[in-house]
Amino acid sequence: MADISKDQVKHVANLARLAITDEEAEKFTNQLSSIIKYAEQLNELDTDGVEPTTHVLDLKNVLRKDEPKEWITQEDALKNAPDKKGDYFRVPSILE
Amino acid sequence: MSLFDYSIKELEQKLHNKEITVTDLVNTSYQRIEEVDDQVQAFLTLDKEKAISTAKELDGSTVAENEHPLFGIPSGIKDNIVTKALRTTCGSQFLRNFDDPLYNATVVEKLNDAKAVTIGKLNMDEFAMGSSNENSSFTPTRNPWNTEYVPGGSSGGSAAAVAAGEVLFSLGSDTGGSIRQPAAFCGVVGLKPTYGRVSRFGLVAFASSLDQIGPITRNVEDNARVLEVISGHDKMDSTSANVDVPAYTEALTGDVKGLKIAVPKEYLAEGVSPDVKKSVMDALKVYESLGAEWEEVSLPHSKYAVATYYLLASSEASANLARFDGVRYGVRSENAENMLDMFKMSRSEGFGEEVKRRIMLGTYALSSGYYDAFYKKAQKVRTLIKNDFDKIFEEYDVIIGPTTPTPAFKIGEKVEDPLTMYANDILTIPVNLAGVPAISVPCGLSENGLPFGLQIIGKYFDERTVYRTAHAFEQATDHHAKRPQLGGAN
Numbered sequence: 343m344a345d346i347s348k349d350q351v352k353h354v355a356n357l358a359r360l361a362i363t364d365e366e367a368e369k370f371t372n373q374l375s376s377i378i379k380y381a382e383q384l385n386e387l388d389t390d391g392v393e394p395t396t397h398v399l400d401l402k403n404v405l406r407k408d409e410p411k412e413w414i415t416q417e418d419a420l421k422n423a424p425d426k427k428g429d430y431f432r433v434p435s436i437l438e
Numbered sequence: 439m440s441l442f443d444y445s446i447k448e449l450e451q452k453l454h455n456k457e458i459t460v461t462d463l464v465n466t467s468y469q470r471i472e473e474v475d476d477q478v479q480a481f482l483t484l485d486k487e488k489a490i491s492t493a494k495e496l497d498g499s500t501v502a503e504n505e506h507p508l509f510g511i512p513s514g515i516k517d518n519i520v521t522k523a524l525r526t527t528c529g530s531q532f533l534r535n536f537d538d539p540l541y542n543a544t545v546v547e548k549l550n551d552a553k554a555v556t557i558g559k560l561n562m563d564e565f566a567m568g569s570s571n572e573n574s575s576f577t578p579t580r581n582p583w584n585t586e587y588v589p590g591g592s593s594g595g596s597a598a599a600v601a602a603g604e605v606l607f608s609l610g611s612d613t614g615g616s617i618r619q620p621a622a623f624c625g626v627v628g629l630k631p632t633y634g635r636v637s638r639f640g641l642v643a644f645a646s647s648l649d650q651i652g653p654i655t656r657n658v659e660d661n662a663r664v665l666e667v668i669s670g671h672d673k674m675d676s677t678s679a680n681v682d683v684p685a686y687t688e689a690l691t692g693d694v695k696g697l698k699i700a701v702p703k704e705y706l707a708e709g710v711s712p713d714v715k716k717s718v719m720d721a722l723k724v725y726e727s728l729g730a731e732w733e734e735v736s737l738p739h740s741k742y743a744v745a746t747y748y749l750l751a752s753s754e755a756s757a758n759l760a761r762f763d764g765v766r767y768g769v770r771s772e773n774a775e776n777m778l779d780m781f782k783m784s785r786s787e788g789f790g791e792e793v794k795r796r797i798m799l800g801t802y803a804l805s806s807g808y809y810d811a812f813y814k815k816a817q818k819v820r821t822l823i824k825n826d827f828d829k830i831f832e833e834y835d836v837i838i839g840p841t842t843p844t845p846a847f848k849i850g851e852k853v854e855d856p857l858t859m860y861a862n863d864i865l866t867i868p869v870n871l872a873g874v875p876a877i878s879v880p881c882g883l884s885e886n887g888l889p890f891g892l893q894i895i896g897k898y899f900d901e902r903t904v905y906r907t908a909h910a911f912e913q914a915t916d917h918h919a920k921r922p923q924l925g926g927a928n
Contacts, residue, residue, distance in 0.1 A: 346802065358756060358801040359763075360794055361782040370798055373856055377799060380857060381745040384815050387822065394817030395824055397647050397677070398873030399634045404676035418540050424770035431765050436777045 345375045439466055442603040442921055446511055446660045449606070453510055460510030460555065464493040467512035467557050470604050474924050479579045480589075480599035482517050483525045484558040492555050507667055508554035514599045514608040517559040518566055519543045519651065520640040528642050529562040529574040529592075532768045532788030543640020544675065545609060545651050545668045552667045557605050561595030564790045565759065566616055566644045568592050569862045572853050573792045580849070581623060582922040583888055587846040590620030596654050597624040602924055607655045607664050611641055613648045614747050615841075615866025618878040621654055622841035622891020625880045625920065627661045627908070628654045632899045633873035634679035636665075637672030645754035646677070648747075648870040657918055658879065658909040662686035665901065681899055689902035690909040695729035697907060698834045704740040705839030705865055705893075714840045717882040717890040722838070724914050730907075732838070737826040742819050743868040744860055748796075749803050749816035750871075756800030762788065795856065820871050827872040831897045836907050840865055841878040841891030865893060875901045879908045880917040889920075 348371045355362045355370075362370065416429055425432040439462065444452070452458045468486060475481055489512075496510050515521060518528045522542045527533040542550070549556070563573035571579040571594030579594040581587040582602040589598040593610025597620035600608050610617040612630035621628025629652045636651045643649060653664035666687065671680040701722065706715050722732050764770035764784030771783035786794070803812035830837060842865060852859045869876045874895055881892035892911065896904035912918050 350802075351798070354798050354802045354805065357805060358797045359760075359778075359781045359785055360789075360797065361779070361786040362794070366794075370795065373795060374799060374802065376857060377748065378802075378812075381749055381812065381816075384742055384745055384749075384819050387739075387742065387819060389815065389818035389822070392818040392821050394814055395820040395871075396817060398824065399677070399679055401634075401677065401679075406673070414540050419766075421538055422536060422540075422767035424764060424768070433765055434774055434776050434780050 346371060346378055440603060441466055441470060441512065441606055445657055446508065446606055446663055449511060450509065460493040460496040461490070463510055463512055464489050464555055464557070467605055470602070471557070474602050475604065477580060477585050477924065478582055478598050478602050478604070479577045480561055480595040480602065480604060481514070481558045482527060482529070482561050482576055482595070485524050485556055489555050489557055496553060496555070506553035507663055508549060508552040511554045511607065512557045512605045513549065513554045514557050514560045514596060514605040515546065516593050516596045516608065516610050517562055518611060518642040519545060519609060520642065521546055521556065521559065524556070524559065526559065527576070528566070529564045529576065530788065530790070530793070531575045532762055535769065536767055541640065544637035544672045546640065548668050560593070560599055560608055563592035563594070564793050565642070565755070566592040566611055566613055567755070567792050567796055569615070569619060569859055570847070570852065571595065572849065573790060575790050578849060581846050581888070582924050583625060583846070584886070586848055587888060588623065588849055590623035590846060592616040593628070593654065594620045597621050597626055597628065600624070600626045600654050600656055601922060603921070607653055607660055609651055609668070610654050611649055611651050612870065613645050613751060614870050615863040617652045617654060618841050618866050618876060618891065618893060619863065621878040623846040623889065625889030625922070626654055626656055627658055627877065627879050627918070628652065629661055629665060629877040629901070629904070630869065630875060631665060631669065631901060632679070632875045634677055635875070635899065635901070636668050637670070637675040637678045639672055639674035643758040645751035646758060647754060648751060658905055658912050659687060659690055661877070662690060662905045679899070684902055686901055686905050689906045691906060692910050692913050694725060694907055694910040697725070697730040697836065699725060699730055699732035700735040700830050700834035700837045701732050702737040702740065702837060702839055703734050704737050709861070709864070710840060710843045713884050714842070714844060714890055718838070718840050718892060721881050721892050721911060724911055728910055728914060735830055735834070737830065737868065739819065739822045739826050740868055743823055743871055744864055746816045746819045746823065746871060747863070747867040748799065748860060749812050750820065752796040752800035753803045753813050754800070756797045756804065759793070759797055764788070792856070823868055824872045827868070827874055835903055837895040839893050841893040842866070845884045845888035845890055869895055874898055875904050877904050877908050879912060880920070881911070882917055883920065
């Protein structure tokens with residue numbers, strides 16, 4: 343595994359929907375490189391045949407009936423919105 | 439009066455005998471906050487009007503004894519636990535104006551049913567990412583024992599408020615040590631329950647497979663009492679476990695005769711300061727004198743826990759924090775002209791540096807081409823770490839070691855280097871990866887008067903033995919009775 347490059351950092355920032363300055367990209371490149379280098383110690387371990395743990399409790403398929411019920415009103419749902427119009431959240435234009 | 443002077447049980451008695459009123463208690467709490475919180479900075483939001491009216495209501499009600507186990511008790515809630523109509527910020531600028539949450543977290547509903555009184559919301563590292571509270575985007579909380587030192591994190595406000603005598607108990611959340619480490623640094627009792635013991639509904643998710651809510655108190659009995667209230671299966675959290683909730687307070691017998699204690703050599707290795715080591719050895723002597731037995735064991739994969747944790751927790755965080763998009767709640771950048779820029783700029787303006795760093799790390803670890811090498815590899819190492827614990831618990835009742843390698847450090851001391859800061863959690867992180875319960879109890883003071891924490895780790899869903907072990911130590915020593923010198927009134 344190679345060091346993370348500044349271009350990769352910018353690509354990852356875009357995937358994560360973060361706007362970062364060139365200066366921040368520089369800083370993150372250094373910091374993420376050292377964290378990733380540190381994480382590479384995991385390669386010392388032979389994990390062939392080891393099952394990955396996604397969850398510590400042995401829970402499977404917790405199901406419930408799909409029934410509508412009272413939860414929040416439309417008015418409630420909108421009340422913390424930074425911008426709204428009528429019954430909708432309002433956002434800037436999606437298409438250029 | 440002072441909130442320092444009584445346990446919850448003693449206050450229950452005094453309220454029942456009408457020696458004091460709930461209004462007295464609530465007023466005492468706000469007076470103490472007024473007196474010391476400009477030094478400690480534990481609270482982000484106070485709910486004074488409502489708390490006082492709740493107190494009046496409780497004072498006017500007649501209730502049977504023991505019906506409401508937290509009747510009238512002043513408490514604080516970490517600010518990543520959602521409280522209806524009470525500002526919930528997660529310590530983040532992104533949510534600085536999230537003034538009107540729509541519902542209560544399940545734990546808050548349970549505290550309300552038990553008639554606890556919410557005094558306010560407690561400061562924390564932004565989105566629970568941090569070990570010092572220096573990542574709060576509002577103001578860093580300070581350690582009540584010495585305000586030049588950090589209180590620990592991320593539940594730093596929750597631990598400091600209890601240590602400073604502002605509230606009787608608080609709720610924190612623990613993803614990699616965020617209840618136990620600040621409890622240790624502030625000389626109070628903090629428990630991370632077994633994963634699944636307490637509902638996470640209404641806890642703003644950081645790393646969903648690791649997060650647990652737990653109580654912070656000044657003594658073990660209070661802690662057990664609060665956990666009894668907040669535990670249990672919740673249909674709103676499918677990862678909460680459908681298992682019985684035992685009466686934890688009934689486990690506090692003081693009897694640890696024949697208890698089998700494992701002491702991992704990795705927990706007393708290089709990097710653990712000599713005074714911390716000594717405090718643990720002294721504690722083991724106390725257990726010996728009480729008839730318990732201890733042996734050195736090995737948790738061989740401990741050294742891989744920090745790397746495993748940062749890959750997994752950051753990956754989960756990068757997905758969980760995708761919900762902060764500036765559309766439904768939180769801040770929105772004024773400077774964006776289209777939707778995509780609006781997402782990016784709102785997030786960049788609203789999130790602090792550590793949060794961005796972890797989102798970046800997590801996004802990278804989950805991205806195409808790196809998923810197997812980082813994320814999946816870490817999940818496999820998690821299995822090895824979990825197996826280490828399973829093996830020890832075949833032979834022993836509890837695992838004991840320090841909560842942290844050192845006592846609290848100075849504000850600003852570690853803030854520049856993320857890896858040094860992360861290493862601080864080396865003794866608490868394995869517990870979250872395995873999912874087992876663990877408590878931190880005070881076990882002494884350093885030369886410069888800062889508390890040490892003793893960590894007691896138990897089997898899955900065996901909080902009873904953890905509490906019994908902690909309580910026996912507490913009763914045999916006077917560490918928990920020490921108080922910080924703050925604000926004169928001690």
